[in-house]
Amino acid sequence: MPRQRRLRKVVAPPKFKGFKPYGTSNSSATAIELLYEEYEALKLADYDMMNHKEASELMNVSRATFARIYESARRKMAQALVETREIKTVYGNAEMDESWHLCNDCHARFTMPESAKKDTCALCSSTNIESLKTTN
Ligand SMILES: [Zn+2]
Incomplete structure (x- = not known):
């Protein structure tokens, strides 16, 4: 049974299309694709300092789903930094009002x-x- 993908509420899209590292020779590496909902989860938890319960309610997902999106976002950011890869924002499963x-x-x-x-x-x-x- 394919799992039904529920849309995740995102208040506003990221204010950029992507990020590029500089001072590195690793320019041929493929970009990391950061989903809108991953950006939103990172923003709510680490920038707005919301707890996971509040953040998951705002995004209209369960706490478990929120935790998964958030972990994925952090993993991607860490990968981008360590592997000096570009970050590209992509729409994903976001829902915007x-x-x-x-x-x-x-x-x-x-x-x-x-x-x-x-x-x-x-x-x-x-x-x-x-x-x-x-x-x-
Ligand atoms: Zn214009």
Whole structure:
């Protein structure tokens, strides 16, 4: 029986597409893919200093699932540091209340109601925008 994947609530997408190490010769290593929900778990537990119970409720997952996501996030961050690999954020199983978009010109991240159906950046009016839901 395939396990049903429940979506994990993420308040906002990461404010970056990725991180690159510098001062290293290991530039050919493949990037580590950090899922949005892993970023969120790390943020809630280690940045917002929430306990796992609060954090799991916020993300709408069980404590066991939260612990697993959090462990995976920490493992990936450690791997990225030790192996000097790039970090790339990818959508994963995240669920966001609002539809987030990224402007490829001014790099703003902004929300847009589904009903708006506009395809321009809220800040610079560029049409070079992408949805953060479907792309990496
Ligand atoms: Zn813009």
